[in-house]
Amino acid sequence: MKSSYTLFWKGNPEGRKREGGVGFAIRHTLVEKIEHPTGITNRLMKLKVPLACGRCLSILSVYAPTMESTEESIMSFYETLRNTIAAVPIEEKLIALGDFNARVGQDHDIWGTLGRYGIGKVNSNGLLLLQLCSEINLVSNTFFRQKHKCKVTWTHPDQSMVI
Known part of the structure; x- marks a missing residue:
């Protein structure tokens, strides 16, 4: 059976520990109408969707480190998230969704x-x-x-x- 969705995924390559991993499943009919998602890290991905009014919506797919993660990885994640959000133009709508643990x-x-x-x-x-x-x-x-x-x-x- 053929899927009607295209999967965009960012995570650790095969052979490495499977920590993190984020993605978007986008209906095939919409893939050509959007900018392809950008994998920022294995815990953060951004999708930019044009809106009818000439503006854009940025959607962040987030999978934050768990409480068992090192303080360094947690702080690095939040710094990357902060910088990613700060880079979204103020006139764009923003939704950050996912598991923030x-x-x-x-x-x-x-x-x-x-x-x-x-x-x-x-x-x-x-x-x-x-x-x-x-x-x-x-x-x-x-x-x-x-x-x-x-x-x-x-x-x-x-x-x-x-x-």
Whole structure:
């Protein structure tokens, strides 16, 4: 069966540890109408989509390092993400989506980038994400009410710790 999508992927080559890996699946009929996605790192890819109004939308596919990663790799990731976002022209729309491997918590009174629908307590990756969002005026998806099961991607096996 022939796929109706073209896959653009950036990750470590075969034979290396399979850390990271990001991509976009784009319908064949749209591939010629967009700029092909740019693989920035194995954790960050950018897609630029022209809009009808003559403007563009930049979409970032993100897979952040986990809490078990080295501090150096986490800081390098956030620096690359910060630089990538800063390079998007101000007149372009921007969406950053993916797995940030972060828990941002519920302190919406402290963080203007955080809505009322966060859960749990902030972790160190969440703090880095909130700081970045505050610096560059981005908001998190915690402004939207969702079912609890849609707010997390992983729950600790003993169910006492939601990640």
